[in-house]
Amino acid sequence: xxxxxxxxxxxxxxxxxxxxxxxxxxxxxxxxxxxxxxxxxxxxxxxxxxxxxxxxxxxxxxxxxxxxxxxxxxxxxxxxxxxxxxxxxxxxxxxxxxxxxxxxxxxxxxxxxxxxxxxxxxxxxxxxxxxxxxxxxxxxxxxxxxxxxxxxxxxxxxxxxxxxxxxxxxxxxxxxxxxxxxxxxxxxxxxxxxxxxxxxxxxxxxxxxxxxxxxxxxxxxxxxxxxxxxxxxxxxxxxxxxxxxxxxxxxxxxxxxxxxxxxxxxxxxxxxxxxxxxxxxxxxxxxxxxxxxxxxxxxxxxxxxxxxxxxxxxxxxxxxxxxxxxxxxxxxxxxxxxxxxxxxxxxxxxxxxxxxxxxxxxxxxxxxxxxxxxxxxxxxxxxxxxxxxxxxxxxxxxxxxxxxxxxxxxxxxxxxxxxxxxxxxxxxxxxxxxxxxxxxxxxxxxxxxxxxxxxxxxxxxx
Amino acid sequence: xxxxxxxxxxxxxxxxxxxxxxxxxxxxxxxxxxxxxxxxxxxxxxxxxxxxxxxxxxxxxxxxxxxxxxxxxxxxxxxxxxxxxxxxxxxxxxxxxxxxxxxxxxxxxxxxxxxxxxxxxxxxxxxxxxxxxxxxxxxxxxxxxxxxxxxxxxxxxxxxxxxxxxxxxxxxxxxxxxxxxxxxxxxxxxxxxxxxxxxxxxxxxxxxxxxxxxxxxxxxxxxxxxxxxxxxxxxxxxxxxxxxxxxxxxxxxxxxxxxxxxxxxxxxxxxxxxxxxxxxxxxxxxxxxxxxxxxxxxxxxxxxxxxxxxxxxxxxxxxxxxxxxxxxxxxxxxxxxxxxxxxxxxxxxxxxxxxxxxxxxxxxxxxxxxxxxxxxxxxxxxxxxxxxxxxxxxxxxxxxxxxxxxxxxxx
Numbered sequence: 001x002x003x004x005x006x007x008x009x010x011x012x013x014x015x016x017x018x019x020x021x022x023x024x025x026x027x028x029x030x031x032x033x034x035x036x037x038x039x040x041x042x043x044x045x046x047x048x049x050x051x052x053x054x055x056x057x058x059x060x061x062x063x064x065x066x067x068x069x070x071x072x073x074x075x076x077x078x079x080x081x082x083x084x085x086x087x088x089x090x091x092x093x094x095x096x097x098x099x100x101x102x103x104x105x106x107x108x109x110x111x112x113x114x115x116x117x118x119x120x121x122x123x124x125x126x127x128x129x130x131x132x133x134x135x136x137x138x139x140x141x142x143x144x145x146x147x148x149x150x151x152x153x154x155x156x157x158x159x160x161x162x163x164x165x166x167x168x169x170x171x172x173x174x175x176x177x178x179x180x181x182x183x184x185x186x187x188x189x190x191x192x193x194x195x196x197x198x199x200x201x202x203x204x205x206x207x208x209x210x211x212x213x214x215x216x217x218x219x220x221x222x223x224x225x226x227x228x229x230x231x232x233x234x235x236x237x238x239x240x241x242x243x244x245x246x247x248x249x250x251x252x253x254x255x256x257x258x259x260x261x262x263x264x265x266x267x268x269x270x271x272x273x274x275x276x277x278x279x280x281x282x283x284x285x286x287x288x289x290x291x292x293x294x295x296x297x298x299x300x301x302x303x304x305x306x307x308x309x310x311x312x313x314x315x316x317x318x319x320x321x322x323x324x325x326x327x328x329x330x331x332x333x334x335x336x337x338x339x340x341x342x343x344x345x346x347x348x349x350x351x352x353x354x355x356x357x358x359x360x361x362x363x364x365x366x367x368x369x370x371x372x373x374x375x376x377x378x379x380x381x382x383x384x385x386x387x388x389x390x391x392x393x394x395x396x397x398x399x400x401x402x403x404x405x406x407x408x409x410x411x412x413x414x415x416x417x418x419x420x421x422x423x424x425x426x427x428x429x430x431x432x433x434x435x436x437x438x439x440x441x442x443x444x445x446x447x448x449x450x451x452x453x454x455x456x457x458x459x460x461x462x
Numbered sequence: 463x464x465x466x467x468x469x470x471x472x473x474x475x476x477x478x479x480x481x482x483x484x485x486x487x488x489x490x491x492x493x494x495x496x497x498x499x500x501x502x503x504x505x506x507x508x509x510x511x512x513x514x515x516x517x518x519x520x521x522x523x524x525x526x527x528x529x530x531x532x533x534x535x536x537x538x539x540x541x542x543x544x545x546x547x548x549x550x551x552x553x554x555x556x557x558x559x560x561x562x563x564x565x566x567x568x569x570x571x572x573x574x575x576x577x578x579x580x581x582x583x584x585x586x587x588x589x590x591x592x593x594x595x596x597x598x599x600x601x602x603x604x605x606x607x608x609x610x611x612x613x614x615x616x617x618x619x620x621x622x623x624x625x626x627x628x629x630x631x632x633x634x635x636x637x638x639x640x641x642x643x644x645x646x647x648x649x650x651x652x653x654x655x656x657x658x659x660x661x662x663x664x665x666x667x668x669x670x671x672x673x674x675x676x677x678x679x680x681x682x683x684x685x686x687x688x689x690x691x692x693x694x695x696x697x698x699x700x701x702x703x704x705x706x707x708x709x710x711x712x713x714x715x716x717x718x719x720x721x722x723x724x725x726x727x728x729x730x731x732x733x734x735x736x737x738x739x740x741x742x743x744x745x746x747x748x749x750x751x752x753x754x755x756x757x758x759x760x761x762x763x764x765x766x767x768x769x770x771x772x773x774x775x776x777x778x779x780x781x782x783x784x785x786x787x788x789x790x791x792x793x794x795x796x797x798x799x800x801x802x803x804x805x806x807x808x809x810x811x812x813x814x815x816x817x818x819x820x821x822x823x824x825x826x827x828x829x830x831x832x833x834x835x836x837x838x839x840x841x842x843x844x845x846x847x848x849x850x851x852x853x854x855x856x857x858x859x860x861x862x863x864x865x866x867x868x869x870x871x872x873x
Contacts (some may be wrong), residue, residue: 028560045518052521061556085525092548094555124552126581138555268775360746360774 007046031065071104106138231425241407294382295329325352599607646721661698675708681808740777745784798831
């Protein structure tokens with residue numbers, strides 16, 4: 001339905017309603033289309049007046065729709081009126097109404113009322129992140145940074161994940177302020193980005209840069225740059241943190257991989273105890289390896305070639321410089337077949353160690369174990385993103401460690417045998433006190449989760 | 463003043479007074495009500511005739527007038543613990559806002575609702591209750607309609623007063639039950655065993671266990687009605703487990719009289735190991751024929767959260783042979799997981815036992831999961847299916863065209 005352009009009289013509304021197929025939901029449908037077309041608020045008012053005169057009452061869902069329209073157009077006095085009506089009419093409101101009210105009021109000079117509403121919401125449930133976002137933005141817009149940070153911390157304490165918009169608004173509204181306390185809080189946000197491996201987008205990055213450069217007497221300068229493969233920043237010549245885990249992190253991760261990925265709830269799901277034990281003794285006797293290869297994954301790189309030839313190419317390519325190789329496969333590879341020729345398999349076994357798992361076992365779990373057991377220098381080859389194994393890990397901290405380790409140790413082959421190198425440096429927000437390096441996403445929203453941004457913001461203090 | 467308000471509210475609601483009178487009176491009685499801003503009035507006058515001026519804020523007055531009455535009504539409510547009452551209020555408001563929330567909710571359900579760990583879990587639970595309520599409502603309505611129709615038919619029958627004569631004996635349902643039970647009893651002594659492995663309770667949520675039991679009840683009934691029933695064994699069955707309680711909910715007194723074997727022993731303790739075959743969709747081995755001398759095991763598990771390989775792991779641990787249905791071989795699979803429900807499994811196994819005809823047996827695989835039976839070589843069919851899919855989804859269309867151009871080069 002097309003909403004009318006001018007307020008209508010009761011008779012005119014009546015006519016429209018009669019023409020409509022389902023008169024019971026006429027008001028709802030009409031208000032929905034008003035919201036869509038952003039109709040003048042007077043039109044909606046005339047509809048409500050008609051409704052009120054006919055029924056002597058207006059249903060809650062219709063009021064909510066009207067409120068949505070008011071919020072959309074920033075009609076503050078109307079929002080207040082609707083709130084007054086709702087407050088006396090209903091004992092309590094539900095989350096949708098609170099969200100709307102908070103959003104509407106936080107953008108006006110009545111923003112403090114949004115804060116009292118937030119308090120009210122807290123009594124019945126955990127407020128949504130949009131509620132917090134509105135309030136924090138309103139507070140920081142009015143230079144009440146302390147209040148804004150209080151809300152932010154409260155949000156984190158309740159496990160509500162802040163939007164990037166909230167974080168950005170802190171930097172936007174703190175520009176040019178000289179306040180040591182505030183500075184510490186903002187550094188805290190950057191560390192939050194680091195801990196959660198969040199990458200800011202381009203506009204957010206610009207806000208960060210502008211804030212740094214605006215600190216009075218701070219002498220900070222920011223430059224956009226690309227980091228070399230060696231991990232050195234071309235602007236300040238500083239070496240970025242390397243991707244290796246600390247000894248403690250490393251042992252923690254390998255322990256967790258064995259516990260959660262290989263054994264899980266039932267060792268029999270991925271392998272069997274006998275097989276795993278056999279594999280463990282096999283690996284212990286031949287340690288350490290330099291590169292561990294997922295044989296079956298690599299053998300599928302080129303679909304036109306025979307599978308064992310693909311593997312043969314990969315092994316030859318990696319066997320240079322006396323690297324110790326381990327190839328993981330399944331027993332069916334040993335059967336002479338059109339894809340697996342026994343002669344080629346024999347030849348490969350001279351160049352690398354092979355372990356063949358049962359056909360129904362998961363070889364990926366063995367891949368992880370062998371690589372971790374060999375030590376920090378060891379890398380592994382597969383095109384698999386290993387997401388299912390990451391998902392087996394029970395807590396987010398270990399999952400993050402896994403991703404970091406994976407970035408630093410996985411070699412991925414594309415269809416022609418060009419190796420994509422494992423990253424030598426770690427791709428997170430990092431600082432040395434007088435420098436900050438912040439990776440950012442070039443495009444506003446799109447980045448695959450396995451991709452790491454290549455562009456960096458380098459900030460140094462002169 | 464307040465009394466007057468209430469009174470007025472009532473009058474307004476019953477809308478006895480003409481509109482003009484309300485308008486005039488209320489202006490004086492309600493100091494609260496906002497007056498229109500001047501600019502709004504001016505705009506109004508332009509758009510409408512001066513004689514029928516539209517008061518756009520009229521609705522606010524009406525809303526405020528009905529207040530006192532409402533408030534006094536809501537005070538009288540059954541006492542409940544405050545947090546439960548608050549939750550009930552919130553639900554009521556959500557319902558008013560048009561969300562999928564049940565109209566009536568019991569205290570127990572309310573507690574489950576509050577125990578849900580996250581917002582989305584709460585939403586899901588409410589939606590589930592809402593849909594359940596709608597179904598119940600619908601069923602009740604249909605029942606009523608049916609009863610009415612039956613009464614009408616009866617009336618007509620008495621009017622015409624015709625007596626039917628038939629040379630066949632009328633078989634009442636209890637007679638049929640007796641026959642079925644006789645067969646089931648025979649299967650207890652001579653029938654081929656079929657094992658339900660009841661050891662998955664830990665792997666499932668409560669809802670999954672409830673669904674499992676429902677499926678088993680269906681399987682048991684279709685087994686009982688078949689010409690040559692299986693001898694059903696529930697193995698690894700713990701007394702007082704969630705399974706047990708759910709079964710009693712379904713069968714009531716009949717639970718003790720069921721013609722099946724229920725035991726807490728494992729199937730490996732009852733049957734020789736080399737005769738057991740564990741049926742699981744994850745098995746690398748595909749079943750070729752139905753063997754009348756083997757004992758098939760079905761895992762009593764509904765797996766909504768994709769726990770691959772749980773039943774395969776169980777069979778591996780016990781060193782049992784495993785098998786999967788040859789779904790790929792006979793059906794052109796399109797969507798959905800290859801694990802079937804327990805009652806579908808039962809239908810398939812019963813048909814196999816009676817006829818050994820795979821095509822007939824696999825009729826019981828839901829139609830939505832496959833696009834029909836294989837009659838050409840699978841590879842060829844796959845190609846056409848891929849073509850259909852790409853055309854349907856308009857995805858990778860260029861790729862198909864490229865492939866086509868390659869296969870049919872222009873001269």
